[in-house]
Amino acid sequence: MDNVTIDVHVNGLDQEVLRAEIRRALLRTPRELPTKYFYDDRGSELFERICELPEYYQTRTEHMLLSTIADQLVARTEAEELVDLGAGAATKTRVLLTAMAKANRLRTYIPFDVSEGIVRRVANELVTEYRGLRVHGVIGDFLEHLEHIPSGEKRLVVLLGGTIGNLRPDAASAFLSQVSAEMTSGEYFLLGVDLIKEAKRLEAAYNDAAGLTAEFNKNILRVLRTSLDLDFEPEAFAHVAFYNPSDQRIEMRLRSTREQALHLQTLDLTLTLAQDEDILTEVSVKYDRQKAETVLSRGGFHMVEWYTDPEQLFGLALARKA
Ligand SMILES: C[S@@+](CC[C@H](N)C(=O)[O-])C[C@H]1O[C@@H](n2cnc3c(N)ncnc32)[C@H](O)[C@@H]1O
Structure with missing residues (x-):
């Protein structure tokens, strides 16, 4: 295509x-x-x-949170390109893509994932679902190949699904430093974290x-x-x-x-x-607000907004490259 x-x-x-x-x-x-x-x-x-499992509250909750904030997020960030690290099936990302399309801002989607089959599948699905969308997929290891993110403008970078949790806090900050090094000052970054709970x-x-x-x-x-x-x-x-x-x-x-x-x-x-x-x-x-703020600031980001659900199951941190 x-x-x-x-x-x-x-x-x-x-x-x-x-x-x-x-x-x-x-x-x-x-x-x-x-x-x-x-x-x-x-x-x-x-x-x-x-x-989709009943026990796996993370996805449902993050999806609900994203649906609640998507329009204000798009207005605030003025993003026209979405870079999705560890994009997977991009199910929740579609909430953001839809809000960008509604605001007539959606230009390019950049799914970055180590899993080739899913990036190819999602790319083909999305160009059919969103008229005029360009998809530039990157199949790589985000710990090694971040410099291959295509350059762009008005980008919002997201890391959803609690994927940051797969890194120990020091490694998470080191990784976020690499992410921020690929971004322009003032660009926004959205981080999804699963919260500490019983x-x-x-x-x-x-x-x-x-x-x-x-x-x-x-x-x-x-x-x-x-x-x-x-x-x-x-x-x-x-x-x-x-x-x-x-x-x-x-x-x-x-x-x-x-x-x-x-x-x-x-x-x-x-x-x-x-x-x-x-x-x-x-x-x-698992994170709380303070821990998310710390890991982000060690990675060169300034947290500007914190969103969570009433049960405090999942958190979304909106940050800006310092
Ligand atoms: C927990 S899933 C999250 C998927 C999706 N973002 C979501 O929120 O449902 C983690 C995703 O990151 C990808 N992934 C894991 N380690 C990776 C790495 N080192 N480099 C690139 N992608 C990676 C996996 O293939 C998977 O799609």
């Missing part, structure tokens, strides 16, 4: 880098796997289904009755088995997710259900896992 451009910055050629990254993570104490490997096409689809509610969201989060968690092993030919057996692991109150984060882990020796040939590594030994696959750091 004429009005769709897709730039690809991650592909199979990076295999050496990927292997080194995974090897390092598995040799950490506790063992880890990098969260971004959840998101092949199947992982993205599972995440979309998780967003453990029971948080843990239910990551241990859904339908077992989709468990499937999603194990998908990381399937991705690594397929893309790097690694000898993981998803059936030999159990999904574990709990709230760690001292670090104010959900930890998602894969727990080895038996003692096992994994011969990870392409990593040149044999990994011996004890029964009940964990591999940390995701952290989801």
Whole structure:
């Protein structure tokens, strides 16, 4: 399609880098796997289904908040281009795109995601849904390839879905510094954060009755088995997710259900896992207003507005590049 451009910055050629990254993570104490490997096409689809689960209040709440503030946000930021970091299915982003279109401001949408299939799908959907819209997708790792965000004017950059929570607070500030370095002084940034709340509610969201989060968690092993030919057996692991109150984060882990020796040939590594030994696959750091303000200001942003729902489940911080 004429009005769709897709730039690809991650592909199979990076295999050496990927292997080194995974090897390092598995040799950490506790063992880890990098969260971004959840998101092949199947992982993205599972995440979309998780967003619709009754236990997963995050998506509904952020959607409702965005619907409430979209018009004033568009008027205030005067944005004509939307840069969506970790865009995924762009379901909630459509609320912003619609408000921009209504104000006759919508020009360009820039979805940036590591998952190629979903960016291509969303690009084609959106140019049909919004007349005259240009979509310039970037397939890349937002921790590595931010400089490939196309330059533009009157941009609003968003990072929704609580994705910032996948980074520990220091890494989150370092990442936000990279984001602000790509922006022009005065441009706006919208950050969605899941809020600190009672453990029971948080843990239910990551241990859904339908077992989709468990499937999603194990998908990381399937991705690594397929893309790097690694000898993981998803059936030999159990999904574990709990709230760690001292670090104010959900930890998602894969727990080895038996003692096992994994011969990870392409990593040149044999990994011996004890029964009940964990591999940390995701952290989801929870925020409050103060913590969001701090992480933003360390990243070179000045928070100008804070929005939350009556139950204080989810927060949206509007910030400006200082
Ligand atoms: C929690 S989902 C949020 C999706 C969407 N923004 C939403 O609010 O529903 C995280 C998204 O970020 C993408 N992602 C995760 N790590 C990434 C990375 N390092 N670089 C680029 N995209 C990444 C995933 O593919 C996924 O689409």
